[in-house]
Amino acid sequence: GDSVTQMEGPVTLSEEAFLTINCTYTATGYPSLFWYVQYPGEGLQLLLKATKADDKGSNKGFEATYRKETTSFHLEKGSVQVSDSAVYFCALILSSGYSTLTFGKGTMLLVSP
Amino acid sequence: DSGVTQTPKHLITATGQRVTLRCSPRSGDLSVYWYQQSLDQGLQFLIQYYNGEERAKGNILERFSAQQFPDLHSELNLSSLELGDSALYFCASSVGQGANYGYTFGSGTRLTVV
Numbered sequence: 001g002d003s004v005t006q007m008e009g010p011v012t013l014s015e016e017a018f019l020t021i022n023c024t025y026t027a028t029g030y031p032s033l034f035w036y037v038q039y040p041g042e043g044l045q046l047l048l049k050a051t052k053a054d055d056k057g058s059n060k061g062f063e064a065t066y067r068k069e070t071t072s073f074h075l076e077k078g079s080v081q082v083s084d085s086a087v088y089f090c091a092l093i094l095s096s097g098y099s100t101l102t103f104g105k106g107t108m109l110l111v112s113p
Numbered sequence: 114d115s116g117v118t119q120t121p122k123h124l125i126t127a128t129g130q131r132v133t134l135r136c137s138p139r140s141g142d143l144s145v146y147w148y149q150q151s152l153d154q155g156l157q158f159l160i161q162y163y164n165g166e167e168r169a170k171g172n173i174l175e176r177f178s179a180q181q182f183p184d185l186h187s188e189l190n191l192s193s194l195e196l197g198d199s200a201l202y203f204c205a206s207s208v209g210q211g212a213n214y215g216y217t218f219g220s221g222t223r224l225t226v227v
Contacts, residue, residue, distance in 0.1 A: 032212045043115065043203060043220040051213060089156065095212040100146060100169055101205075103156040 002027045004090050006104035013080055013111050021075040021107045023064075023090035031092040033057075033066055033073040034101070038087045047075075047088070051095065085111045116140065119204050119219035127227055131192040134222045136204030138185055144168070144207045145187040146216060147179055151200040162187055194226045 007022040025031065032051040036044040048057030053068035062077045073090060090104040116139035126132055138145050147159040149172075158171035162181035173179075176194075181187040191198060201223050205216035 032215075034215045036215075036218075043117075044205075044218040045115070046215050046217070049215055091215075093210070093212050093215070098169070098210065100158050100161055100171065101211060101216055102158070105155040 002031070002092060002094065002099060002102050004092055004102055004104035006088075006090050006107050009087075009106075009108040011107060011109050013109070015082055015111055015113050016079045017111075019075070019077040019080045019084075019109065021088055021090075021109070023073045023075065023104060025071050025073065025090075025092050027071075027092055027094060029094040029096060029099075032095050033064070034091045034093075035062070035064055035073070035075050036089040036091060036103075038089065038106070040086070044089065080109070080111045082111050082113055085109055115217050115219060117204060117206050117217050117219035119202075119222050121222060122220065123223050123225075125225045125227060126194060128194055128196060130194050130226075131190065132194065132224065134189040134191070134202055134204075134224075136187045136189070136206075136219060138187070138204075138206030139217050142206035142208055142217070143185065144209070144211065145181055145185070146205045146207070147173075147187070147189050148203045148205065149200050150203060150221070156203075159189070191224070196226050199224055199226045 035047040048059040050057040050066035056065045087106045118137040143164045159173040161169040179189045201221045205218045
């Protein structure tokens with residue numbers, strides 16, 4: 001079946017550090033890929049997406065590139081802020097046929113001043 | 114505000130009881146999804162409805178059931194509750210199947226079974 005694997009957390013960084021959260025996937029078809037963010041006590045918010053190979057999704061300084069050859073969708077940010085502290089979820093859904101959104105286990109990011 | 118409304122925000126109940134969680138999807142979205150989030154299992158897909166009909170089932174227990182009404186709001190019914198059912202329950206909605214835009218999530222209902 002389809003699945004998403006994320007690096008385990010927590011990832012702890014100082015403010016202004018570079019962030020990478022790794023995400024790889026296994027899919028039976030051709031997926032669309034997403035990053036969601038969950039701030040403490042809140043629901044999941046869509047952070048960015050990419051629907052085809054080599055697409056780059058970006059939002060709020062975060063970026064991720066859909067790499068079909070390595071089946072990856074790593075999340076990056078050049079300079080993190082304390083306010084970025086949250087749990088980040090990588091997810092996929094097949095773009096044809098039928099499927100539902102499948103999530104990785106989530107990676108907690110803690111940014112200290 | 115995501116546009117997906119879930120009520121109640123918090124629910125505390127005893128083992129063996131039955132509860133109903135409610136979700137109103139974003140305006141124009143026909144699909145509603147229910148997810149369970151727990152520390153050990155992560156985000157688990159439970160069930161999907163599309164325009165009133167059940168479309169997909171995930172890891173949903175037989176003690177749990179759901180439905181989507183003509184006005185498109187959905188209810189998740191949890192019965193014979195056990196301590197292990199304590200979790201965050203999220204509702205999400207989407208335009209079509211969600212491949213282009215993903216899902217929009219509500220803020221969740223935190224269920225505590227004591």
